Each structure stands twice: as C-alpha cells, then as structure tokens.
Amino acid sequence: MRLVIAKCTVDYAGRLAAHLPSAVRLVIVKADGSVSIHADDRAYKPLNWMSPPCSLKEADGVWTVTNKAGEKLIITLEDVHHDSSHELGVDPGLIKDGVEAHLQELLAEQPHWCGEGFRLVRREWPTDIGPVDLMCRDEQDAWIAVEIKRIGTIEAVEQLSRYLERIRQDPAKADCRGVLAATIVKPQARVLAESRGLTWVEVDLAVLRGEREPALTLFL
Amino acid sequence: MRLVIAKCTVDYAGRLAAHLPSAVRLVIVKADGSVSIHADDRAYKPLNWMSPPCSLKEADGVWTVTNKAGEKLIITLEDVHHDSSHELGVDPGLIKDGVEAHLQELLAEQPHWCGEGFRLVRREWPTDIGPVDLMCRDEQDAWIAVEIKRIGTIEAVEQLSRYLERIRQDPAKADCRGVLAATIVKPQARVLAESRGLTWVEVDLAVLRGEREPALTLFL
DNA sequence: ATCTATATTTCGAGG
DNA sequence: CCTCGAAGTATAGAT
Numbered sequence: 001m002r003l004v005i006a007k008c009t010v011d012y013a014g015r016l017a018a019h020l021p022s023a024v025r026l027v028i029v030k031a032d033g034s035v036s037i038h039a040d041d042r043a044y045k046p047l048n049w050m051s052p053p054c055s056l057k058e059a060d061g062v063w064t065v066t067n068k069a070g071e072k073l074i075i076t077l078e079d080v081h082h083d084s085s086h087e088l089g090v091d092p093g094l095i096k097d098g099v100e101a102h103l104q105e106l107l108a109e110q111p112h113w114c115g116e117g118f119r120l121v122r123r124e125w126p127t128d129i130g131p132v133d134l135m136c137r138d139e140q141d142a143w144i145a146v147e148i149k150r151i152g153t154i155e156a157v158e159q160l161s162r163y164l165e166r167i168r169q170d171p172a173k174a175d176c177r178g179v180l181a182a183t184i185v186k187p188q189a190r191v192l193a194e195s196r197g198l199t200w201v202e203v204d205l206a207v208l209r210g211e212r213e214p215a216l217t218l219f220l
Numbered sequence: 221m222r223l224v225i226a227k228c229t230v231d232y233a234g235r236l237a238a239h240l241p242s243a244v245r246l247v248i249v250k251a252d253g254s255v256s257i258h259a260d261d262r263a264y265k266p267l268n269w270m271s272p273p274c275s276l277k278e279a280d281g282v283w284t285v286t287n288k289a290g291e292k293l294i295i296t297l298e299d300v301h302h303d304s305s306h307e308l309g310v311d312p313g314l315i316k317d318g319v320e321a322h323l324q325e326l327l328a329e330q331p332h333w334c335g336e337g338f339r340l341v342r343r344e345w346p347t348d349i350g351p352v353d354l355m356c357r358d359e360q361d362a363w364i365a366v367e368i369k370r371i372g373t374i375e376a377v378e379q380l381s382r383y384l385e386r387i388r389q390d391p392a393k394a395d396c397r398g399v400l401a402a403t404i405v406k407p408q409a410r411v412l413a414e415s416r417g418l419t420w421v422e423v424d425l426a427v428l429r430g431e432r433e434p435a436l437t438l439f440l
Numbered sequence: 441a442t443c444t445a446t447a448t449t450t451c452g453a454g455g
Numbered sequence: 456c457c458t459c460g461a462a463g464t465a466t467a468g469a470t
Contacts, residue, residue, distance in 0.1 A: 001246060001260045003223055005306045015463035016318035024308045026221060026248070034263030039311035040221045043254035043269040045450060047314055051263050051465070071463075086225045086302060088244045091259035094267055098236035100446070130444080130469095150446085153459095154349065158378055159445090188349050188459075192382070235448040264465055269448080291448075320461065321453095344454095350459070370461090408443095 002029040005082035010037055010048050014071030020047060022078060027063075029056065031088065035065045035073060048073060098205070104133055104148045106208040107181060111136050113203050114146050114181045127166040143167075143176040152182030152200060157192045164198075222249040225302035230257055230268050234291025240267060242298060247283075249276065251308065255285045255293060268293060318425060324353055324368045326428040327401060331356050333423050334366050334401045347386040363387075363396040372402030372420060377412045384418075 004027040010020035025047065026038040033054055036046035054067040065073040104123065111118040117139035125135035125145070134146035145167055147160040157180060164178045178198040180189070185200045193200045206212035224247040230240035245267065246258040253274050256266035274287040285293040324343070331338040337359035345355035345365070354366035365387055367380040377400060384398045398418040400409070405420045413420045426432035 001225075001258075003246070005221075005308070012463075016316055018317070018463080019315045021312045021315075023311050024306075025311065026223070026306075026308070028246070028258070028263075030258075030263065031260040032262070034261065036263040038221075038248070038250075040251040040308035041254065041272065041311070042252070042450085043248075043250065043256040043271050044266065044448095045464095046264060047311065049263040049463085051463090052261065082304065082306060084302065084304075086244075086246075088225070088246070088260035091243050091245065091261070091267065092241045095239045095241075096236055096448090097238065098448090154382070155445095158382075186458080192349055232448070238448075262466080265447095265449085271448090271450080316463090319463090 001031060001088050002085045003027075003082065004029075004077075004080060006077045007079035007081075008037075009076045009078070011074045011076075012048050012072070014069070014073075018048065024079075024081065027075060035063075035075075037075070100148065100150050103150060103183070103203070103205065103208070106205075107146070107148055107203065108134060110208060111146070113208065114179050114201060115144060115199065118144060118146075127163055129162060129166060132160075132163045132167070143173045144179055145176055146179045146181055149180070149182040150184075152180050152185035152189045152202075154186070154189050154192050156180055156182065157189050157196065157198065160193075160198060161196060221251060221308050222305045223247075223302065224249075224297075224300060226297045227299035227301075228257075229296045229298070231294045231296075232268050232292070234289070234293075238268065244299075244301065247295060255283075255295075257295070318370075320368065320370050323370060323403065323423070323425065323428070326425075327366070327368055327423065328354060330428060331366070333428065334399050334421060335364060335419065338364060338366075347383055349382060349386060352380075352383045352387070363393045364399055365396055366399045366401055369400070369402040370404075372400050372405035372409045372422075374406070374409050374412055376400055376402065377409050377416065377418065380413075380418060381416055 007024045009022045012018040028036045032052040034052040036049040038046050050065040050073045054065050057064045061077045063075040108120055108123045111120045118136040121135045121137055123134055124131040132145045133148040136144045136146060145163055147156055149156045160178045160180055167173050167176045180193055180200040181203050183205055185202055190200055207214050227242060227244045229242045232238040248256045252272040254272040256269040258266050270285040270293045274285050277284045281297045283295040328340055328343050331340045338356040341355045341357055343354055344351040352365045353368040356364045356366060365383055367376055369376045380398045380400055387396045388394050400413055400420040401423050403425055405422050410420055427434050
C-alpha cells in the first residue's frame, strides 16, 4: 500500500465526467492496483476512485489509471508532501453478525412472528426465478410465502409479488398468501403491499433473540 | 488527517456486530473525527468505519470511537509501523456532469425527444408511491408518464409500471401511456417494456445539450 | 461473464 | 427531522 499526501487535481472520465480542483489530498494505491483519493472528511466515501482490476501508469507527476471498460482517472500531482509504502499482507476479513441471513435464521425457528399459527414448511423454497425465504402453512393448512428483509422497501414487495405469481401457478397453491417480514417496513412499501393484498409485519430482532420481552400491547 | 499503519484488531458494535482478527491495516483519522480502517485491496469500501460526527478516545493502544447513536468502534493496536499527521485544509469538492438530474432537466425543456408532439404538464408528478419524472400530453391531449434514467434497466420498467398502475386509477387518466427515456436502454428492459405495452426511447445527452446534431436516421 | 440481491450502504433533495 | 431515490453505487454470490 502506497500513501501519498499531495496537492493535486483529478479528472475522471467514464460513467460520468468529474473534476477535482487543486487541493491537498490523500491518494491511496493498494496492492490490487486500485486507487482512491480522500479529502480530510467523511470516513466512508472517497472523492474519486478506480476499482480493481485497473492499471496505473506514472509519468512526470501525472498518474493515469485505466480499467477494462475504458474508464480513466487522471491524477496530476503538483506538490508531494508525503510518500510512503507499506507491506500489509492479505487481510483475514470481516466477521459479521446481525445481517439479513441471521434474521432469516431466527424467523425460520420462530415463524409465528410472521403470522399467527404459522409453521415452517421449508426455508429457501425454490421457484423458477429463485427461492422464497420461507414457505409456511397456517392452522387451516393454507400456504404462505414469506419474504424477509432487514428494511422492507417497495423493491421487496415487487420481489414477493414475482414469487407469488410463480407459486400460484401450482393449482394446489393458487391461494398462497404473501407476507413481507422486516425490522422496518417503509410507508410506501406498506401501501403497495396492501394494495396487492399482501401482508406486512415488523419484527423486533431483540425479541427474536430473546433479549427483550415482546411489546405489552400484545397482551392487551 | 492522521495515517496509522498498524497490526490491530477491530470490533464494531452498532447496527450489527463485526470483528476483524489481528492483521496489519491502514487506519485513517480525518479532521472531522471520522475513522476508517482499510485493507490492502478494494479502493472504495473500508473494512470498518465510523461516520462523523463521532468522538475518538485513545488510551493505552486502545482507540474507542463512539457516536450519538451509541455505535461503538474499538481498535486495539498491537504493533504500530507508521504514524503521521498531515494538514489538508477544506476540499473544494467534486464537480460532476452527466447525472440523472441533468438529464431530467434537459428533457423537461425538450420533451419532444421523449415522443412526437409531447408537451410538459409538470415535472415530478406526484402519486401516492412517489413522483413520476415527467407528466406530458401529446397533440391529441392524451396523457403520457415519462420515467427518466441514465441507464434504463428492468428496474426502471418496473418503477414506471408501478406509477402507471396508480395513475390509471384516475378515470381521466385510465389510458395514460408510459415512456422510459434513458441514454442507454438495456436489451432486457426493452423486451419487458414492450411486453407491457410501454415505449422506450434512447436520448443523446450531447444532442440534448445542443452539442451535436441529431442522428441522420431521423431525416430518412 | 452476467445477473441478482445486499449494504453498518452513503449522499442529497424535498416535504 | 424523516423519507425516499440515486450512486461512477460497491461487493459478494449464484448461474
């Protein structure tokens, strides 16, 4: 990894055109050849970058970074304050906990949070356009397809609709219902779901984990 | 901006829980207090980060970064290879050209590129699931909803379909047509649009800007 | 190689 | 302040 602090201008030509006027910035060149340019604020997003795979040519204070798609990043160095290189090695990578996969696991164990009397038939129920997260049946043995999301958006309603369209082609499941289960269901997703005759439900991750009692309103 | 190359472990507890095993990484502390941790690959995304505003406490090789929401990032330094600070100043920021907003502006001024005889009724026509980019009428006063995208994908067709579903609930607009306008319309989007009775049109940014003559084929 | 779905998405605009 | 849509989204996984 090479770190350069320098006064520079940057031009990007590719999916759009962008220009950075002259200023002091951090330029990072990583072992995979990727390049990013950072200002002294915002942790996450670089001002400009070129994702790997790409190649860097250095000539006379002008760095030209190109990729296969013909995108081009031109960094013109005017004044180099710092330039150092470091050996980092391969990173063992991030271990995550609490993402959608985890939510699906918990709801598969406790499908009643998706609807009263629901029992799990199987996780990742296959359709010809991909698997539905959960397939359940209720106390009347009626079928229910459940789509699970961390955030329930319009897009999730569309996805569930597409699955149901397929599932209902089987006469035995022509009345299959659909439920969108998410920790947050956006207002517009609620409207769209209801207008399509789908149900939505917000689930509490802490309750699923048994870390918190269900809301009191359930016992009223 | 402070740059530290160090062997470290990192723990994040917030929207999810995440852990980084011991390895050599770059830690960036920016002037706004934000912190990011980078591996030696992937230009864009840090392994871990804390967005501003947040505060950093340093004690005995353990950095604790916290924000208002109670999220916490704990960096345990085991071996510091490099540690330097640099004065960067405020960045003048990125100048972009060619994004969707620009395209919508130009098409609002010249709606005839979306279809013959189109005239603009209003930009951002509201529906209960969000605004349609352009609402137009043609020479027969028929309604047309226009969805504008830089790249026209299946997703754009879905979006336009949802809007039309809403708009057509008004009997006065039951026959409202739909047009997808984009600089590039993907083959799959063309097929889907046509199968739904929607029109698609590719528009040329340079022509809209008056920088280039329309293609000769228009005059055949 | 292409498509699909996720993301601690971030970021910005508009109500 | 929230909500929503765009992003050069990036990135990982499946086909």
